[in-house]
Amino acid sequence: GEEEIKDILKARELIQSRDFKGAAQRIRAALQTEPDNVEALCLKEILSVRDKRDPSAWRSALERCLNEIKPLEKEIKDLEAKEEPDEDDLKRLERVVRSRNYAMGFLARSFADLIEKGADWAKPLMESSPDLLIKAMLISGKCYDEKVRDKVGAVIERMGQSAVKPLISELKADDPLVRAQAVYYLGRLRVKEAVGPIAELTKPGSEPYEVMYQIPIALELIGGEATVAPLRNVLKSQYAQPKIYAANLLARIGAKEAIPDLVDLLADTNSYVVTVAKRALISFGSDSVKPLLEILKTRAADVPLPPSSTVTEDREKAARNSVIGNAMDILASIGDGEAISQITSFLSDDDLRSSARSALIKFGSASTPAMVEALKSPDSDVRVAAAEVLKSTLDKRSANALIEALSDRDKEVAAAAAAALGAMKVRKAIPQLTQLLSDVDERIRSNVLDALNTIGYYDPDMVKAVLRIAEDKNERESIRISALTVLKTIKPSEVSENLIAIMMAEDETPDVRRAAVAALG
CATH class of the missing domain: 1.25.40 (Serine Threonine Protein Phosphatase 5, Tetratricopeptide repeat)
Structure with a gap:
């Protein structure tokens, strides 16, 4: 050197x-x-x-x-x-x-x-x-x-x-660092007449990061309606930070005309950009609903994807599903009830079921009628998902439908219904839950015991059934411990001798014996 x-x-x-x-x-x-x-x-x-x-x-x-x-x-x-x-x-x-x-x-x-x-x-x-x-x-x-x-x-x-x-x-200098500074200082000087020349720099792919970074900052300082169009162009750039700044600014100034561009950002490969776009669309409220519903209707077929998301069919499908999931989440955050039926339809989609479930949970009790109806779906996956939504929304209007679902032919549906009823603390479901303690499916027995423990209400027939599981040495240890936990919660006096026997039995595992001690209090 x-x-x-x-x-x-x-x-x-x-x-x-x-x-x-x-x-x-x-x-x-x-x-x-x-x-x-x-x-x-x-x-x-x-x-x-x-x-x-x-x-x-x-x-x-x-x-x-x-x-x-x-x-x-x-x-x-x-x-x-x-x-x-x-x-x-x-x-x-x-x-x-x-x-x-x-x-x-x-x-x-x-x-x-x-x-x-x-x-x-x-x-x-x-x-x-x-x-x-x-x-x-x-x-x-x-x-x-x-x-x-x-x-x-x-x-x-x-x-x-x-x-x-x-x-x-x-702004036309060869050096991008010079152009970037020119943009910045025109912003600091709040030069209205500079908006047009700055807008020329926002054409997709025309400027490097240094320049694009300064553009939304300068446009914010200049202000005015004329800045909206170039800010929308910034959303189409390849750089995350300028897009984030522009999206936040467009939301802050209430530029509704930018909603289509913000919707397109839901396909961005940068998670921070997507998060900011979602927040911006939520801030526009009902004005964002129509284009978001269109995404659900068309399965995001018209949303432009970044080249990296279209390399293979699987990647394209995943990218479009991500856009759909984001759209559902935004609609739920806005709370537009019109979207519930469309979102519910995605419970039958293996790829989008989780996103649909999360969105429906976010709707809260507004989704209850649709979920009660979904419990009747011929698709067991839809019925399970509906029960899981109801477990989270805790709307007791669904109690009867969930009690009916306890007798569903699909064990997973029955287990999900039991969990939902437990979360809601539905006491009138105790007889039906007690009957399921003799079911051969371990998932059902486990969920029922958790539900009974959460409900925490004394019923003599239920206590007998729970004690029977607690004493059954052929039962899985974790389920026996769950049964003992129910007895600890309810504290029925008639089982004390049985619990002492479990506690004193030398052939019991240490964990079961400890659970019996805890149940005795």
Whole structure:
């Protein structure tokens, strides 16, 4: 790698410590070693005018610095464009970027410090050569030093209206970092007339991340209805962060015309983008319902998918199902009852059943009539899902239908109904639940015991059936422990001797004996 000239390194230190006379001596020495050194030439120019309130002198210094920096900028661009840079290329790039940043950073600091003490002298320069000053400031703004960027911002804000045209012109600059800064400062200056030129940058695929990142930030600062269209374009970009910012902003300003674009974002591969799009659509309330219902109706067939989601049929199907699931969740969050019947229809879909169930649970008691009807479905998976929804919504209007479902021919349906009745603490279901304690299916016996424990109500016939399970050494241990837990909850006095016998039996497992002790209290 290349070593930097020691005199330049020392000059930087002296400038940092504000020993400008010593720095000038070092710069002269550096130029004797390397007469064409760009950083040294620029620092020489800036040191010659840094304390002069002379517009003409500063104009000349700016022109010379910009002229000197051009080959450095080109070299940086060429090095950055290399597809496979070697170690020497990377070291060279690091060096030239550092040189540019030190030189132009010093320029921005020097000019900003001088006008902070009084800017009247600089008005002729700002008014007669705004293009020159803006170009210099935007190159300086590429410096990594935040203090330098603050100085650049202070200069541009001091320029005010005279900065507008040059900044708009720089939106067409070759360097994306310059374009990004131009966007940013047009936003800070709240330039309404810049919305159109900025909108030109939002065409899909036209700008790199640095520029797209700044666009929604600037448009927020500018404000007004004209910003909606370019913000909608930002939603179509490939970058997550700008899309997130734009989606949040469109929701905040209530731009209903953006709803179709936000719906399309439900197919985004970035989960954060999808989350923000969902939140935005929820904020629009009933205005979002129609396009979301259309997604359910068409199974998201018309939603554009990212290329990566269409590589195979399976991936495309999964992507569209994800959009449908998100649409169901949003509709449930909005609470639009019109969607319940359509969402219920997805309980028969193996891929979307879970999403439909979650959405119907979110509807709460509003979904109860549809779930009671779904308990009659010929599809056992639908009946199970309906019982699971009712278990979560806890609407006792469904109690009779669930009690009837206890006798369902499908054991999984009966088990789900038992769990739902337990969650609702439906006491009138105890006789039917007790009957199921003799069922051969372990899932049913387990769910029934959990339900009886949750209900926690004494019934003599139920106690006998539960005790029978607790004493049955041929029963699965976990189910026996569940039975003992029921007895612990209800505390029937007539089973004390039985519990003592279990506790004292040497052939019982430690866990069963501990459960018996707990049941005795």
